[in-house]
Amino acid sequence: MKAVRILSRNIRDSFKSVFRNFSLSLASITCITITLVVVAFSIILSYNVNNFTTEIERDVTIVTFLNVDIDDEGRQTVLKEINKLDNIAKVEYESKMTIANEMMESSDVYKNIMSSWTEETSPLQDTYLVKVKDIERISETADQISKIEGVSTLKYGEGMVDKLVSVFDMIRKVSLVAVVALIIVTAFLIANTIKITIFSRRREIDIMRLVGASNINIKIPFVLEGLILGLLGSIIPIIITTYGYVAIYDKMDGQVFSSVIKLVEPTPFVYEISILLVIIGMIVGMFGSWRAVKKYLKI
Amino acid sequence: MNLIAIKGVSKRYPNGVNAIQNMNLTIEKGDFVFVIGSTGCGKSTLIKMLYREVKPTKGSINVGGIDVAKLRNSKVYKIRRKIGVVFQDFKLLQKSTVYENVAFALEVLGLPKDEIHRKVLKSLELVGLKHKAKNYPHELSGGEQQRVAIARAIVNGPKLLICDEPTGNLDEKTSMEIMGVIDQVNKLGTTIIMVTHDTKIVEKMQKRTILLDSGRILKDYAKGTYKNEGRKNTK
Ligand SMILES: Nc1ncnc2c1ncn2[C@@H]1O[C@H](COP(=O)(O)OP(=O)(O)O)[C@@H](O)[C@H]1O
Ligand SMILES: [Mg+2]
Numbered sequence: 368m369k370a371v372r373i374l375s376r377n378i379r380d381s382f383k384s385v386f387r388n389f390s391l392s393l394a395s396i397t398c399i400t401i402t403l404v405v406v407a408f409s410i411i412l413s414y415n416v417n418n419f420t421t422e423i424e425r426d427v428t429i430v431t432f433l434n435v436d437i438d439d440e441g442r443q444t445v446l447k448e449i450n451k452l453d454n455i456a457k458v459e460y461e462s463k464m465t466i467a468n469e470m471m472e473s474s475d476v477y478k479n480i481m482s483s484w485t486e487e488t489s490p491l492q493d494t495y496l497v498k499v500k501d502i503e504r505i506s507e508t509a510d511q512i513s514k515i516e517g518v519s520t521l522k523y524g525e526g527m528v529d530k531l532v533s534v535f536d537m538i539r540k541v542s543l544v545a546v547v548a549l550i551i552v553t554a555f556l557i558a559n560t561i562k563i564t565i566f567s568r569r570r571e572i573d574i575m576r577l578v579g580a581s582n583i584n585i586k587i588p589f590v591l592e593g594l595i596l597g598l599l600g601s602i603i604p605i606i607i608t609t610y611g612y613v614a615i616y617d618k619m620d621g622q623v624f625s626s627v628i629k630l631v632e633p634t635p636f637v638y639e640i641s642i643l644l645v646i647i648g649m650i651v652g653m654f655g656s657w658r659a660v661k662k663y664l665k666i
Numbered sequence: 667m668n669l670i671a672i673k674g675v676s677k678r679y680p681n682g683v684n685a686i687q688n689m690n691l692t693i694e695k696g697d698f699v700f701v702i703g704s705t706g707c708g709k710s711t712l713i714k715m716l717y718r719e720v721k722p723t724k725g726s727i728n729v730g731g732i733d734v735a736k737l738r739n740s741k742v743y744k745i746r747r748k749i750g751v752v753f754q755d756f757k758l759l760q761k762s763t764v765y766e767n768v769a770f771a772l773e774v775l776g777l778p779k780d781e782i783h784r785k786v787l788k789s790l791e792l793v794g795l796k797h798k799a800k801n802y803p804h805e806l807s808g809g810e811q812q813r814v815a816i817a818r819a820i821v822n823g824p825k826l827l828i829c830d831e832p833t834g835n836l837d838e839k840t841s842m843e844i845m846g847v848i849d850q851v852n853k854l855g856t857t858i859i860m861v862t863h864d865t866k867i868v869e870k871m872q873k874r875t876i877l878l879d880s881g882r883i884l885k886d887y888a889k890g891t892y893k894n895e896g897r898k899n900t901k
Binding site: 370581 | 717739743744745775777779818822
């Protein structure tokens with residue numbers, strides 16, 4: 368009961384303080400807003416990039432062409448050798464006749480040309496469709512497969528995939544660094560705001576100490592003030608994120624360039640981000656004010 | 667019974683000033699004690715040690731059963747709740763009313779609203795300011811502001827009221843009115859320690875009086891024995 372009374376009094380006072388020093392509070396709130404917008408942007412980017420990567424990974428296949436004159440036994444040996452490699456997720460066999468049939472089904476032009484081909488006359492090659500576990504090691508794995516006896520040639524993203532993946536990786540790392548840097552700057556700015564609040568309330572603090580308010584009781588209003596700044600600062604980023612992302616998603620039809628690269632669906636994604644933004648805002652606000660309280664209250 | 671027991675206490679500030687030197691002093695419960703002496707003799711340092719604003723360098727200080735000298739920073743509030751303090755400059759919140767100023771002392775302790783209301787009105791009545799509860803400090807005279815400060819200091823029923831030159835900013839007539847209020851508080855059972863320059867007041871009140879000089883007790887006049895020995899106000 369007593370704790371509730373003290374807390375409710377403190378919450379009231381903290382709100383008052385936020386609005387009493389409004390220009391100062393506004394600076395902090397603006398800073399949190401900017402930070403959180405960038406944080407939101409980074410999260411959305413990272414999440415989507417992550418999504419792209421898994422989608423692409425799922426799609427990338429090393430098409431392993433076997434020698435034209437290979438026999439059943441040779442095919443089995445190649446399969447065994449491939450399966451011995453450690454980065455292999457799945458291997459599927461596609462004979463030259465299957466490929467021809469698929470092609471003929473897809474177009475009449477092919478049908479005219481290919482319908483006369485037989486097992487012996489077909490210029491196509493039998494293939495193994497290999498999927499890897501770790502896309503970043505795909506070139507290494509491809510290299511190993513190409514050395515297997517009976518394998519003629521390989522085909523996969525030809526460097527495109529690795530490049531794309533490493534670009535994605537880079538984007539993630541850069542945005543992470545930017546977010547961390549911005550959060551630190553914001554925490555400092557909040558600490559500064561709280562510092563000025565502390566100085567403007569020096570007399571009040573002195574009296575509180577004099578009449579026997581406990582230290583935690585003296586600190587609470589300032590930490591609460593930081594928390595309120597964080598909360599207020601997260602409002603605009605949440606609105607921007609929620610409406611912005613849904614709009615972009617709808618506009619782009621949920622994909623980038625081609626249907627292979629899909630955007631993360633807005634729900635529940637935007638809600639999760641919103642909650643995350645509120646939490647980050649509050650933590651940064653409290654952390655900043657806690658620093659100021661520790662440094663300038665000296666109790 | 668002793669409310670305060672000071673044993674072998676010295677205070678040396680970091681700048682090397684020895685403000686209090688090997689002091690021994692006891693003060694009885696319910697007593698009224700003046701502390702006088704020239705500027706810089708250590709009066710404020712002495713009372714600041716009682717409410718643990720300053721920590722002694724040596725010795726022990728017991729106030730109402732609490733060993734103040736050993737009190738950790740985080741526990742200081744415990745002694746503050748037993749002591750009321752009044753200063754020369756009142757230390758009121760200018761943006762709050764008289765009522766709010768007094769209530770503030772109880773709000774920060776988390777007391778229920780009706781209890782706060784009752785105690786604040788009782789306290790304001792004691793200092794004769796109930797009718798100005800809704801006024802702001804700047805609407806009051808110096809004497810009235812000091813009475814608000816006294817009301818705030820005693821609102822939680824402290825065992826000890828410490829006054830550091832409470833009449834320093836007031837004229838003679840107002841000073842005597844304030845002394846009347848403090849005496850009234852004393853008669854209701856609160857122990858008083860009052861630092862002052864004003865020997866006229868001390869002579870008139872005839873209470874136990876401790877004369878300090880360079881951080882030492884030069885004289886300890888028992889109740890009713892103080893006489894201004896040809897010295898002017900020690901200002
Ligand atoms: N915080 C402080 N730091 C250093 N010296 C101090 C401090 N406070 C008081 N002093 C010194 O200690 C001595 C006693 O001061 P004080 O107790 O305030 O005397 P009084 O109240 O009798 O005028 C003075 O010489 C003063 O300069
Ligand atoms: Mg002094």
